[in-house]
Each structure stands twice: as C-alpha cells, then as structure tokens.
Amino acid sequence: MEVAPEAVTPPMEKGRAARKDRSDATRVQRLVLAWARPVAALALLLGLWQGAVLLFEIPAWKLPAPYAVAKELVASRALFLRHAWVTLGEALIGFGVAFLLGVFLATLMAFFRGFQRTVYPLVIASQTIPVIVISPLLLVWIGYGLAPKVVVVVLITFFPIVVNVMDGLRSVDLDMVNMMRTLGASRWQIFRKVQVPSAMPFLFSGTKVAVTFSVIGAVVGEWVGSSAGLGYLTRVSVPLFLTVRSFGAVFLLALMGILLFLTVVLLERVALPWHYRARQSREEEAGL
Amino acid sequence: MTTATDDRIASAKIALHGISKEFVYKGRTLPVLESVDFYAQEGEVVSVIGPSGCGKSTLLNIIAGLEEPSGGTLWLNGVEARRPLGQVGYMHQKDLLLPWRTVLDNTLLGLEVQGIAKVKARSRALELMERFGLKGFEREYPYALSGGMRQRAAFLRAVLTGKDVLLLDEPFGALDALTRAQMQEWLLELWSAFRKTIVLVTHDVEEALFLSDRVYLFSARPGRVRLMLAVDLPRPRTHLVVTQEPFITYKAQLLAALGKESTGVQEEPWR
Ligand SMILES: Nc1ncnc2c1ncn2[C@@H]1O[C@H](COP(=O)(O)OP(=O)(O)OP(=O)(O)O)[C@@H](O)[C@H]1O
Ligand SMILES: [Mg+2]
Numbered sequence: 001m002e003v004a005p006e007a008v009t010p011p012m013e014k015g016r017a018a019r020k021d022r023s024d025a026t027r028v029q030r031l032v033l034a035w036a037r038p039v040a041a042l043a044l045l046l047g048l049w050q051g052a053v054l055l056f057e058i059p060a061w062k063l064p065a066p067y068a069v070a071k072e073l074v075a076s077r078a079l080f081l082r083h084a085w086v087t088l089g090e091a092l093i094g095f096g097v098a099f100l101l102g103v104f105l106a107t108l109m110a111f112f113r114g115f116q117r118t119v120y121p122l123v124i125a126s127q128t129i130p131v132i133v134i135s136p137l138l139l140v141w142i143g144y145g146l147a148p149k150v151v152v153v154v155l156i157t158f159f160p161i162v163v164n165v166m167d168g169l170r171s172v173d174l175d176m177v178n179m180m181r182t183l184g185a186s187r188w189q190i191f192r193k194v195q196v197p198s199a200m201p202f203l204f205s206g207t208k209v210a211v212t213f214s215v216i217g218a219v220v221g222e223w224v225g226s227s228a229g230l231g232y233l234t235r236v237s238v239p240l241f242l243t244v245r246s247f248g249a250v251f252l253l254a255l256m257g258i259l260l261f262l263t264v265v266l267l268e269r270v271a272l273p274w275h276y277r278a279r280q281s282r283e284e285e286a287g288l
Numbered sequence: 289m290t291t292a293t294d295d296r297i298a299s300a301k302i303a304l305h306g307i308s309k310e311f312v313y314k315g316r317t318l319p320v321l322e323s324v325d326f327y328a329q330e331g332e333v334v335s336v337i338g339p340s341g342c343g344k345s346t347l348l349n350i351i352a353g354l355e356e357p358s359g360g361t362l363w364l365n366g367v368e369a370r371r372p373l374g375q376v377g378y379m380h381q382k383d384l385l386l387p388w389r390t391v392l393d394n395t396l397l398g399l400e401v402q403g404i405a406k407v408k409a410r411s412r413a414l415e416l417m418e419r420f421g422l423k424g425f426e427r428e429y430p431y432a433l434s435g436g437m438r439q440r441a442a443f444l445r446a447v448l449t450g451k452d453v454l455l456l457d458e459p460f461g462a463l464d465a466l467t468r469a470q471m472q473e474w475l476l477e478l479w480s481a482f483r484k485t486i487v488l489v490t491h492d493v494e495e496a497l498f499l500s501d502r503v504y505l506f507s508a509r510p511g512r513v514r515l516m517l518a519v520d521l522p523r524p525r526t527h528l529v530v531t532q533e534p535f536i537t538y539k540a541q542l543l544a545a546l547g548k549e550s551t552g553v554q555e556e557p558w559r
Contacts, residue, residue: 183374
C-alpha cells in the first residue's frame with residue numbers, strides 16, 4: 001500500500017487512557033482498606049468467641065476456643081498436613097477431570113444443536129441426584145480408594161463449568177461474528193478468534209465456583225468411607241472427644257477453599273487483563 | 289436490459305440492479321429495499337442518505353455479502369456476485385472492536401484472517417497508526433479509547449484488509465460537530481492518498497455533499513432510490529465550499545427531497 005508523504009493526522013481527543021495515571025499510593029491505600037475491614041470483622045468475631053468460651057467455662061470437647069484450635073494446629077501440624085495433602089489431591093484431581101470434561105462437553109454442545117438437546121437434560125438431571133445418597137453406592141462399585149472421592153468431586157464441579165462455558169460460547173456478539181465474516185473468516189477462525197475469547201470470562205466464573213465446590217466434594221467423598229483426608233479427620237475426631245482437632249480440620253478446609261478461589265481470581269487477572277481492567281474502568285465510571 | 293446498462297455494470301466497481309430485500313419475521317414480511325439500482329465507479333466516493341430504517345445498512349450488508357437480496361443482481365468488478373464475503377472492506381455502524389485485543393491486534397484482524405505473516409502485517413499496521421491518530425495507543429485495549437479513536441481503529445481495520453472497496457456505515461455518527469468536520473477533511477485526505485472506492489452511509493446531508501462525487505437519496509422504508517445527485521465540486525475540497533454557491537443549491541435540493549420523505553408517515557409497515 002502506497003503512503004503519501006504528508007502525514008494526515010486526525011485530531012486527538014482525550015480518551016479514557018488519559019485518566020490511567022492513577023498514583024500507586026492510592027492503589028495501595030485502597031488495597032489495604034479492602035482487606036482491613038474483613039480482617040477486623042473476623043478478629044472481632046474470634047475475640048467474642050474466645051471471650052464467651054472463657055466466660056461461660058465451656059468445656060473444650062463441646063466448643064474449643066479459637067486459641068486452643070490454633071495451638072492444636074501448630075502442635076499436630078504434621079498430622080494436619082498429611083491429611084490436608086490427601087484432600088487437596090482428591091479435590092484437584094476431581095476438579096481437573098471435571099474441567100476437561102466440562103469444557104469438552106460444552107464446546108460440543110455449543111457447536112451441535114442436536115447434541116445439546118440430547119445431552120443438556122442429562123447434565124441437569126445429574127445435578128438433581130443428591131451426591132450424599134450415591135456416594136455409599138460408589139463405595140460398593142469402585143471401592144475404598146481415591147476413585148470414589150474423585151467421582152464425587154467431578155459430579156459436583158463439572159456442572160458449573162459446563163453451564164458457564166456453554167453460556168459463554170453462545171453469548172457471543174453476533175455483530176462481531178458478522179464483522180469477521182465480512183473479513184472472510186472461516187467458521188473455525190470465528191470460533192477461535194471470537195467465540196473462545198468471549199467465553200473466557202464465563203469459563204473463569206464457572207471455575208471459581210467449581211474450585212470452591214471441589215473441596216466440599218472431597219469431604220463428602222471422605223465422609224462415607226475413607227482412611228485419610230481432612231474430612232476423615234473431622235469424622236473420627238468427634239467421637240474421640242477431640243473436638244479441637246475437628247475444628248482445626250474444618251479451619252484448614254475453609255482456608256483451602258479460599259486459597260483455591262483466590263488462585264483462580266489471580267489467574268484470571270493475569271490471563272484476561274482486558275476483562276479485568278475494562279470492568280474496573282467501567283465500574284469506576286459508574287461509581288461502583 | 290439495455291446495452292448502456294451493461295456497459296456501466298461492466299465498468300463499475302459495484303453495481304446493483306433491481307435489488308430488493310424483505311425480512312420475514314413470524315410469518316410477516318417487511319419490505320426494506322425495493323428495486324434499487326445503484327453503482328459506484330472505481331475511485332468514486334458515493335453517499336447514501338435516507339430516513340432512519342430505510343435500509344441503508346441493509347444495502348451495505350448486501351454488498352458485503354452478509355445478506356442475500358430477495359431479488360435483483362449484484363456485480364462486483366463486473367462479475368455477478370452471490371454472497372461475496374471477504375471481498376470488500378466494511379466498517380460497520382458500531383465499531384465492533386474485539387475487547388480482548390489491543391488496538392494493534394484489532395487492526396490486524398483482516399490480514400490475520402487472510403493468513404498474512406504476522407511480522408509483515410504488523411509493520412504495515414504500525415506504518416499507518418500515526419495517520420489514523422492511534423500512535424501511542426497501539427498496545428491499549430479498546431475500553432481505554434475515546435469514541436472517535438475507536439471508530440478510527442475500526443476504519444483502519446477496514447483499510448488494512450487491502451480491499452479497494454470500502455463500505456462505511458455512518459463512520460462519524462458518534463462524534464461532535466467539530467471533531468466530525470475535522471474527521472471529514474481527514475477522510476478526504478486519506479482518500480486522495482489511497483483512491484479507494486467508497487460507499488458512505490450517512491444521515492447528514494452536508495457530510496454527503498462534502499465528501500461525495502454522487503449522492504443517492506433513499507425514500508422511507510421500503511427504501512427506493514428517490515434521487516441521484518452528481519456533486520460537481522472541484523477536489524481537493526475544504527470546508528469553505530460548504531458556504532459557497534453550488535453547494536447551497538445542492539443542499540436545498542436534497543433537504544427538500546428528504547423533507548418529503550420524512551413527512552410521509554408510514555402506517556402499518558408490515559404486510
Ligand atoms: N435481520 C433483520 N431481521 C428483520 N428485520 C431487519 C433485519 N435487519 C434489519 N431489519 C429491519 O430493516 C429495516 C432497515 O434496517 P437498516 O438497518 O438497513 O436501516 P438503516 O437505514 O440503516 O437505519 P439507520 O439509519 O437507523 O441505521 C429496519 O426496519 C430494521 O428493523
Ligand atoms: Mg444503519
């Protein structure tokens with residue numbers, strides 16, 4: 001393409017880009033503020049709990065004080081770590097399988113209407129079965145080891161992934177698709193360059209839900225029959241009057257769920273800067 | 289068909305003969321275009337104006353191959369074309385920038401689809417960034433741009449397809465009057481640099497006259513060609529022509545015709 005010598009430069013307008021230079025100081029301040037309040041609320045709650053236990057002299061096997069739980073966590077850290085590791089493994093393997101299966105199914109469903117009509121009702125039906133009811137059956141069918149726990153996790157976590165990815169692939173802006181067609185793009189190019197990217201925020205939403213559920217799934221699996229894991233630890237500690245250990249395990253399960261969730265949030269920010277930053281800028285504009 | 293029409297079709301970049309389009313929705317039919325004859329010669333700037341909803345965007349969609357006409361024939365480069373996707377550069381009414389791509393990657397889309405090597409495509413795009421007022425914003429995402437910049441990025445994307453026909457659907461629709469006037473002069477300068485065939489849809493009579501060699505005025509829906517006006521103004525043009533004689537007469541002529549169209553209230557558009 002030949003370019004004439006004089007540069008034809010159109011008038012500049014002030015874009016949103018001009019406002020980008022928000023100072024780092026305020027950003028740090030905002031971050032601290034964002035964390036300070038929930039942390040303070042939690043500290044207050046723990047303080048009240050600790051105070052109540054001391055005041056009413058509640059025995060530790062009924063309700064251990066937060067401080068006692070913390071002490072137990074430190075004292076038996078090797079035990080907790082061993083069991084936490086087992087549960088994390090079950091949750092992650094199950095989530096991984098569900099992720100692959102969910103993305104695969106959702107993609108097929110988005111591509112083939114007939115397939116969607118056949119399979120989607122089954123997917124929904126699979127969610128109406130109470131997992132707690134079939135997990136003893138799983139024990140009978142596939143035994144006592146890792147497999148039944150993974151199956152429970154998959155059953156619980158693949159639903160949010162399928163639903164979100166399918167919605168994402170189908171929520172594509174049809175005008176963008178038409179724009180691609182006028183550029184001469186093939187069906188596959190449109191899928192890769194428009195449908196997949198526009199489904200990514202949905203994929204992450206589904207993953208945030210799924211990864212949190214995966215911990216619950218692993219515990220449900222362990223609850224029915226197991227010899228290791230934090231769910232197992234919770235279950236066997238109560239009859240032994242080791243309530244404090246049970247609380248420690250529950251604390252670690254919550255922590256695990258939160259950390260997995262935050263990991264996905266972080267991954268989303270890194271993988272989809274356009275989404276995160278655009279949303280932030282829109283929210284600021286709307287005063288949210 | 290007369291020989292004169294045949295000749296015109298053979299030599300025109302774009303030619304439409306007796307094109308009609310109706311949309312069928314829930315068993316009812318909405319006629320949008322009715323026996324439209326239209327052409328654009330190589331290197332011409334042709335404008336289409338008409339009341340809102342008269343089928344201007346539909347006309348461009350037919351030329352771009354997005355919609356199939358219900359009747360009539362379309363020729364591109366003298367060859368009859370059925371659904372000619374990928375043959376013209378098309379800037380839609382909305383900018384349709386992909387939010388997950390930087391400005392640079394958005395403008396490269398056409399070349400990428402054509403399978404042109406990334407490095408080559410990039411250098412071609414970067415060369416034009418300044419000319420399109422996007423320099424320094426190459427690596428920004430679209431949300432960070434102003435409306436005018438977004439439209440210029442969409443425009444650059446259409447130009448970079450390398451097609452010698454450009455369809456522009458209200459390219460300056462979202463701009464204030466001042467920026468708009470500057471953008472119009474800028475478009476004319478671009479046109480003299482690239483000499484593409486341009487079909488421009490607009491609501492604005494002055495814009496149509498200022499930019500074009502010919503103006504088609506469409507009736508209210510169903511859109512028919514009401515008037516075809518050859519704009520005999522010397523090029524290069526600046527905004528000074530707007531206040532001078534032939535321009536004023538043209539403008540009065542178009543406004544009168546357009547006024548008649550807008551007062552003709554359409555009852556029961558569906559049939
Ligand atoms: N895919 C479609 N299905 C049904 N009706 C449609 C479709 N596309 C356009 N129409 C109708 O056709 C008519 C013409 O639409 P078009 O977008 O071509 O108008 P326009 O002249 O570009 O209007 P504007 O100036 O407001 O952009 C409108 O009444 C619109 O509702
Ligand atoms: Mg339109």
